[in-house]
Amino acid sequence: MKTTKIIFWISTAIIFLAEGVVPALTSQSEMSIQGITSLGYPVYFVTLLTVFKVLGAIVLIVPQIPNRVKEWAYAGFMIDFISAFVSIWVVAGFNAGLALPLIAMVILIMSYVSYSKIQTSK
Helix, strand or coil, X not given: CHHHHHHHHHHHHHHHHHHHHHHHHHCCCXXXXXXXXXXXXXXXXXXXXXXXXXXXXXXXXXXXXXXXHHHHHHHHHHHHHHHHHHHHHHHHCCCHHHHHHHHHHHHHHHHHHHHHHHHHHC
16 A cells, blocks of 8 residues: 555656646746647637646645545546647647657556555545
8 A cells, every 4th residue: 555655646746746836837938838829729728728737736636635526637637638649649740749648648547546546445
C-alpha cells in the first residue's frame, strides 16, 4: 500500500504542476497563445482551458474533495489529453509533438489507477 501511495502522490503532483501551476503562470504568454492559435483555436480558449485545468488540478490534489468530483476531474484531463493529441495530429501530422499528450495520459492513468487502489483498500 505504501508503494501505491507513493506512485499516486508523485504522478498526481506531476499532473498538478504540469496542468495546474504551469498553465496558470504561462497561459497569457506569447508562446502559449501562438500554440493554441496554430491549432486553429480562438485566443479566448487559452483562458477557458487554463481555468478548467487549474480547477481540475486542485480537485486532484486536495484529499477532502469527494470521490465523484475527482473522477470527473480525471475524465476531464483525459479528454483534454486526447483532444490535444488529435489536434496536433490533424494540424501538424505525425510528429514528435504527439509525445507530450501521450506521456501526460500515461502519468494520468498511473495517478488514477493508484487512486482507485487506495480508495478500494479503505
